[in-house]
Amino acid sequence: xxxxxxxxxxxxxxxxxxxxxxxxxxxxxxxxxxxxxxxxxxxxxxxxxxxxxxxxxxxxxxxxxxxxxxxxxxxxxxxxxxxxxxxxxxxxxxxxxxxxxxxxxxxxxxxxxxxxxxxxxxxxxxxxxxxxxxxxxxxxxxxxxxxxxxxxxxxxxxxxxxxxxxxxxxxxxxxxxxxxxxxxxxxxxxxxxxxxxxxxxxxxxxxxxxxxxxxxxxxxxxxxxxxxxxxxxxxxxxxxxxxxxxxxxxxxxxxxxxxxxxxxxxxxxxxxxxxxxxxxxxxxxxxxxxxxxxxxxxxxxxxxxxxxxxxxxxxxxxxxxxxxxxxxxxxxxxxxxxxxxxxxxxxxxxxxxxxxxxxxxxxxxxxxxxxxxxxxxxxxxxxxxxxxxxxxxxxxxxxxxxxxxxxxxxxxxxxxxxxxxxxxxxxxxxxxxxxxxxxxxxxxxxxxxxxxxxxxxxxxxxxxxxxxxxxxxxxxxxxxxxxxxxxxxxxxxxxxxxx
Amino acid sequence: xxxxxxxxxxxxxxxxxxxxxxxxxxxxxxxxxxxxxxxxxxxxxxxxxxxxxxxxxxxxxxxxxxxxxxxxxxxxxxxxxxxxxxxxxxxxxxxxxxxxxxxxxxxxxxxxxxxxxxxxxxxxxxxxxxxxxxxxxxxxxxxxxxxxxxxxxxxxxxxxxxxxxxxxxxxxxxxxxxxxxxxxxxxxxxxxxxxxxxxxxxxxxxxxxxxxxxxxxxxxxxxxxxxxxxxxxxxxxxxxxxxxxxxxxxxxxxxxxxxxxxxxxxxxxxxxxxxxxxxxxxxxxxxxxxxxxxxxxxxxxxxxxxxxxxxxxxxxxxxxxxxxxxxxxxxxxxxxxxxxxxxxxxxxxxxxxxxxxxxxxxxxxxxxxxxxxxxxxxxxxxxxxxxxxxxxxxxxxxxxxxxxxxxxxxxxxxxxxxxxxxxxxxxxxxxxxxxxxxxxxxxxxxxxxxxxxxxxxxxxxxxxxxxxxxxxxxxxxxxxxxxxxxxxxxxxxxxxxxx
Ligand SMILES: CC(C)(COP(=O)(O)OP(=O)(O)OC[C@H]1O[C@@H](n2cnc3c(N)ncnc32)[C@H](O)[C@@H]1OP(=O)(O)O)[C@@H](O)C(=O)NCCC(=O)NCCS
Ligand SMILES: CC(C)(COP(=O)(O)OP(=O)(O)OC[C@H]1O[C@@H](n2cnc3c(N)ncnc32)[C@H](O)[C@@H]1OP(=O)(O)O)[C@@H](O)C(=O)NCCC(=O)NCCS
Numbered sequence: 001x002x003x004x005x006x007x008x009x010x011x012x013x014x015x016x017x018x019x020x021x022x023x024x025x026x027x028x029x030x031x032x033x034x035x036x037x038x039x040x041x042x043x044x045x046x047x048x049x050x051x052x053x054x055x056x057x058x059x060x061x062x063x064x065x066x067x068x069x070x071x072x073x074x075x076x077x078x079x080x081x082x083x084x085x086x087x088x089x090x091x092x093x094x095x096x097x098x099x100x101x102x103x104x105x106x107x108x109x110x111x112x113x114x115x116x117x118x119x120x121x122x123x124x125x126x127x128x129x130x131x132x133x134x135x136x137x138x139x140x141x142x143x144x145x146x147x148x149x150x151x152x153x154x155x156x157x158x159x160x161x162x163x164x165x166x167x168x169x170x171x172x173x174x175x176x177x178x179x180x181x182x183x184x185x186x187x188x189x190x191x192x193x194x195x196x197x198x199x200x201x202x203x204x205x206x207x208x209x210x211x212x213x214x215x216x217x218x219x220x221x222x223x224x225x226x227x228x229x230x231x232x233x234x235x236x237x238x239x240x241x242x243x244x245x246x247x248x249x250x251x252x253x254x255x256x257x258x259x260x261x262x263x264x265x266x267x268x269x270x271x272x273x274x275x276x277x278x279x280x281x282x283x284x285x286x287x288x289x290x291x292x293x294x295x296x297x298x299x300x301x302x303x304x305x306x307x308x309x310x311x312x313x314x315x316x317x318x319x320x321x322x323x324x325x326x327x328x329x330x331x332x333x334x335x336x337x338x339x340x341x342x343x344x345x346x347x348x349x350x351x352x353x354x355x356x357x358x359x360x361x362x363x364x365x366x367x368x369x370x371x372x373x374x375x376x377x378x379x380x381x382x383x384x385x386x387x388x389x390x391x392x393x394x395x396x397x398x399x400x401x402x403x404x405x406x407x408x409x410x411x412x413x414x415x416x417x418x419x420x421x422x423x424x425x426x427x428x429x430x431x432x433x434x435x436x437x438x439x440x441x442x443x444x445x446x447x448x449x450x451x452x453x454x455x456x457x458x459x460x461x462x463x464x465x466x467x468x469x470x471x472x473x474x475x476x477x478x479x480x481x482x483x484x485x486x487x488x489x490x491x492x493x494x495x496x497x498x499x
Numbered sequence: 500x501x502x503x504x505x506x507x508x509x510x511x512x513x514x515x516x517x518x519x520x521x522x523x524x525x526x527x528x529x530x531x532x533x534x535x536x537x538x539x540x541x542x543x544x545x546x547x548x549x550x551x552x553x554x555x556x557x558x559x560x561x562x563x564x565x566x567x568x569x570x571x572x573x574x575x576x577x578x579x580x581x582x583x584x585x586x587x588x589x590x591x592x593x594x595x596x597x598x599x600x601x602x603x604x605x606x607x608x609x610x611x612x613x614x615x616x617x618x619x620x621x622x623x624x625x626x627x628x629x630x631x632x633x634x635x636x637x638x639x640x641x642x643x644x645x646x647x648x649x650x651x652x653x654x655x656x657x658x659x660x661x662x663x664x665x666x667x668x669x670x671x672x673x674x675x676x677x678x679x680x681x682x683x684x685x686x687x688x689x690x691x692x693x694x695x696x697x698x699x700x701x702x703x704x705x706x707x708x709x710x711x712x713x714x715x716x717x718x719x720x721x722x723x724x725x726x727x728x729x730x731x732x733x734x735x736x737x738x739x740x741x742x743x744x745x746x747x748x749x750x751x752x753x754x755x756x757x758x759x760x761x762x763x764x765x766x767x768x769x770x771x772x773x774x775x776x777x778x779x780x781x782x783x784x785x786x787x788x789x790x791x792x793x794x795x796x797x798x799x800x801x802x803x804x805x806x807x808x809x810x811x812x813x814x815x816x817x818x819x820x821x822x823x824x825x826x827x828x829x830x831x832x833x834x835x836x837x838x839x840x841x842x843x844x845x846x847x848x849x850x851x852x853x854x855x856x857x858x859x860x861x862x863x864x865x866x867x868x869x870x871x872x873x874x875x876x877x878x879x880x881x882x883x884x885x886x887x888x889x890x891x892x893x894x895x896x897x898x899x900x901x902x903x904x905x906x907x908x909x910x911x912x913x914x915x916x917x918x919x920x921x922x923x924x925x926x927x928x929x930x931x932x933x934x935x936x937x938x939x940x941x942x943x944x945x946x947x948x949x950x951x952x953x954x955x956x957x958x959x960x961x962x963x964x965x966x967x968x969x970x971x972x973x974x975x976x977x978x979x980x981x982x983x984x985x986x987x988x989x990x991x992x993x994x995x996x997x998x
Contacts, residue, residue: 036685085939099849102973105939120891120934121752185758185850185891190689202680245671253620294798345844351684366916374983375967377975381921389888390843392619392684417865417916422609422880437621439606440584468874474601476876481914481988484873 001217004135004165013215015328017047020214024048026059029124031154032073033131034064035338036091036265036290039147041130041164042072042220049076060084061286064118064126066149066310066338067111067289067382068092070130070223087123088114089380100376108370108380111289112342115153119184129158131205132166132218134174140209141202144177145169145171146222147311148335152179152205160213168221172326175203177335183465191345196260196287197306199334227293227315228366230271236430237268237397238275244395244426244433246280256280260287262347262387263295264356265313268397270294274360277301287339287350293318299332300325308334310341343384352394356384358398358408358419361427361452363445363465364477365436367396367419373488374415378400381418400429400454406455406496410448412464413484427452441477442469460499503647503664503873510807512714516546519661523547525558528623530653531572532630534837535590535764535789535809539647540629540663541571541719547576548575563617565627565648565809565837566610566788566881567591569722577603586622587613588879599875606878607869610788611841614652617681618838628657630704631665631717633673636864639708640701643676644668645721647834651678651704659712666888667720670823674702674833681990687756690844695759695786696805698833726792726814729770735929736767740854743894743925743932746780755779758992759786760991761886762794763855764812767896770791771854776800786849788840788882790832792817798831799824807833809840841885850891855883857897859908860926860951862944862964863976864935866918873914880917888922899928901951904971905995907956909947911963912983926951933990940976941968959998 005011021044024030034040052059061077062085068074074092077083086095087107099106105203109117117123131151134143135181144151145166155161180201182188248254249389258281263269273294276284286295286307293314298304300321312333314322322329340346347354358367359378369384370377396419398409410427421441427434434452436444449461470476505512523529535675543895551558553728560576561584567573573591576582585594593796598605608616612919616622630650633642643650644665654660679689691699739781757780762768772793775783784793784807792813797803799820813821813831821828839845846853858877868883869876887893895918897908908928920940926933932949935943948960967977986996 013677067917082737100972100974102941102968105942106923107937107939108975113921121750124937185848186694188848188850190691190844190848192689195685251620298875325681345689346849349684349687349689351687371976374978374980375971375974375976381896385919385921415978416918416976418921420884420916420919422607422917423885438606438623439614440606442601443604469601473599475599475874476605477870477874477915478608479873479914481873481984481991482985485980486534490979 001167004217006138007140007209008460009134010136010140010209010212010215013212015216017043017213018045018051020216021048021051023162023213024128027060028127029064031064031126031150031158032151033144033147033151034069034070035147035149035191036313037070037223037225038311039132039145039149039222040069040073041132043071043164043218044068044130044162044214046076049080049082052080052082058318062124064114064154066147072180072220072223081176089382091379096377104123106377108192108377110381110385111338111383112386113148114337114342115337116155118157124415126154126158128160128162129154130162130164131155131381132164134169134171135165136163136215139206140207140212141204142207143174143204148177148179148337149310150338151367152181152337153249154204155207158211161207161211162214162216163212164216164218164249166218167354168219170323170326172330176330177203178331179205179337180340182339184281191340191343193346196285196308196350197334212432224314224316224319225337228267230274232432233399234268234271237428238272240428240433241272241395242275242279243323255284259351259353260285262286262288262352262354262391264384265290265292268357268359269355272397273298287346287352296322296329299329306332308341310336310338337381342383343389344386347387347390352387353393354387355395356388357399358396360411360414360468361396361398363448363461364441365421365424365444365448366414366417367424368414368416369418371416373492374485376395385419388419392428394424395426395428396424397428400431400452405456407419407491408487408497410453410461411487413479415485500664500666501919504714505637505710506635506639509635509639509708509711509714511826512711514715515782516542516714516715517550517716519543519549520550522627522659522661522712527626528561528563530625530657531568531630532562532643532646532648532650532833533568534646534648535567536722536724537810538631538644538721539568539572539813540631542663542715542717543629543661544820545575548581550581551579551581553891563649563653565646569720571719572760574707574711576826587863588881590878595876605876607876609880609884610882611843611885612835612836614649615785617652617656625653625657627659627661628653629663630654631663633668634664635662635714639711640703641706642670642673642703647676647678647836648809649837651680651836652879653809654704654706657710659914660706660710661715662711663714663717665717667718669822671776671829675829675832676702678704678836679839680836681838690839690842691764692845695807695849696782696833696882721789723813723815723818725815726769727766729773733767733770736927737771739927739932740771740775740894740896741778758780758850758852758891759784761785761787761851761853761882761890764789764791765856767856768854771896775802786851795821795828796826805831807835809835809837812875812898841882843885846886846889851886852884852892852894853890855887857895859894859910859913860897861910861913862947862960863940864920864923864926864943864947865913865916866923867913867915868917870915873984874989884918887918892925893923894925894927895923896927899930899951900955904955906990907953907986910986912978913986914987922935941973
């Protein structure tokens, strides 16, 4: 493992995770590698949590990352009460609870804003960066593992850097990353990527080696998670999206190789992609955030030629297949910094087809991706806004009902807006598709109600809309303010949105 | 005037406005030049309205434009009942009423989406384009007047083109426009503009001369409007913004020449800019949509070096000064197509400082720019989202109260969301500034309540927020769903938001 530290001097910095954890002091800002349960540091965060609990130490930290992290950070640190502030995204159960009872302040940000805020000097600088690496080069530069995320910005900003050299991450990952950094305005120029497969940077993250304060060895795997089996609802959503895309091809608006695909995270997103395997589309490319199982499978069956992302985050089964075929995947996958993978400039230039999942959608096409009943955070907006706002096509999908049918995921007014009516284009449920492009609010409402709402809620929704039109004499966006959020209030009070 | 038609063949197409108007048939899609009351066609639209009224003709049209238009189109066509559908923006009183009673379907779109939707083949093609011009070149290309707007896309899309040669628009406008067009993905490349003053295109709009079906002469001026005198509230808002920017400079985040400024339309926006005259900032540049009076004055006093926009839209007084000093302004102003002036790529690359006006803002920083009491459209989102979403700094300002103090412009929950909490950064009222960057929702709420809410509503707002925190046990974004929109409902019912 020592051979992974190609700079002799830095071998003197080898220490145990516990020793390295002592670099982290109360009140500090910590920035970690990692994006979804992939490429994040493990042994140092665990050592810190252990020490804090053992010694009953006072320790409150601000934690920056690329996106969510595995349980060895978000879970362990929440459990140990270490977190004061967290950004820009999380998916951890314990941490979510802590955020939703005021223990942790959470900044739910557009992912593309996170490194930018740091580079612009708006967020406090990073005191200590902890990054998982394949190796350190002769010059002290860092080869990332399965995620690039915000590591380049954290390494640039940090006073001190702790490197976790992972023995579990395959050395073949070296060369998969393409690190290109943006200057701040007014020095910023355009991003020279013309197609998703272009390499425009270095295979390592430039690092001032004098800032590397500790090097530790890690034998812990990414804590990847199983995907739920694809349900009938997921399959119906996937089929509806594919039918819609096929119609676009037949109308001459898209060709059979579509445009670069971006796909959100989670079960529905994976199922949608999986459906492409049996489609007539071919020579596809992806410009996305995260590579999940279905994307790997689509490469193996030859449907996808190239995929640009900022992390590889498969299930345990997907990970096994990825590792076994890593040479096959190596020239097809490019991992980029978040600021590049989620760049609005790239999304609009390439004309990305953005496919993300909603918690709820309202009859005018506003989308809530983050809040349960308007108040409690679920995960966060993640990169969905980065892509949705600037994409060629913006597709949001959701099951038409939730919680066994007690909740309609189409509501009169969403209880929180993450994507406005101006940004959303195509709404898909297992019931059908609503293509909102070129429609006025009332036209959108009629289409969403007829095509997307679950039959159990259709009459109730038509009734709301008709009465709203009557009350405001068919004004631009009819609402009955006293009733607009009553479906949610009803659910909270009675356990169902049904009247 | 004939000399303005530099192509001999096209002189044969000269006709009267009334004759030209006959090219317009029931059910057609019409695309016009113009952006705010500037650069729009006048004599043909008026002739059409007259004819329809006189002959009681059946005529329902879809109207595309760059942004709002003068009363000779939006007003006259609404009055004559000609409009079935309108996009992407309007500010006309009669038309607003027609939209808010269901007579006209209105698509309130991000301006940067409008030409894109047309170019992508999503919106129906233009049957007839009507464009105001300074001249037609030897090759049949068109020299725009005081606005470029969406004219290039409409001219490209249209079956037939009517050109209104204006005798009132000064010939010196020739050379001010810089027409650069985007390809559709996947052929799209980056926009080669590096600084706001760069010229990268042609001074004319490329036009297939065989599509020019009529040339008419017009002696009508742009129907520019007076600005309201700057009020104490406007002045306080302006001062607060300038103080904030000065603090950013002192923190080293900005230099004294700031970053390219974008400024919204209307009285508040103009007042904010006017305040810059006495500031210490210098060598400013603008990358914006519309050039109003204050921007012209800032050029004259040497504060602003260059301004890129897609129209010049001063008051009558400002127009006079512009005309008298047109040679002075000529090399300082560049007029671009909307797709370029409002490009998200440009806003993020240049690091624009976006300053726009809100109708209302909520305690979590969500902004409503478009709807009165959640249902009735005011104007539309315009370009505010194009800039706000991708800017270096996103500033929204509003008076803290409206309608003589009966309305608090800061509310528990906005009744419509145009800019989400993820997009907004700085909220300014005459009361003060709330810098929301890097804050969690509860931190944002406390700051907005203390710094921006009017004293008359502060206690009521604190009370809402405190009870919301209690009810949901300090969850991520505390709300009481039954009460969140009750301030609006109260106003509608009782004429005041005061409890
Ligand atoms: C929206 C999102 C939560 C959906 O995730 P998913 O795994 O596909 O969806 P699920 O149907 O399993 O729903 C997740 C949970 O939300 C609940 N839920 C779904 N719809 C709901 C609704 N309308 N009201 C209340 N709860 C709802 C589900 O019941 C489930 O709750 P549980 O965990 O208690 O069982 C997820 O996609 C997300 O966090 N998106 C935002 C970030 C993003 O888009 N990232 C990608 C950008 S590249
Ligand atoms: C928001 C906007 C309407 C403000 O315009 P303005 O002229 O600066 O502001 P005013 O204070 O005069 O308000 C306009 C009207 O809204 C009303 N209003 C303002 N705040 C209100 C509130 N909170 N609730 C209800 N009505 C309100 C005013 O009373 C006034 O009504 P009136 O015409 O009946 O007197 C205008 O900036 C706009 O349309 N913005 C959206 C588009 C945009 O941002 N374009 C620029 C992008 S580059």
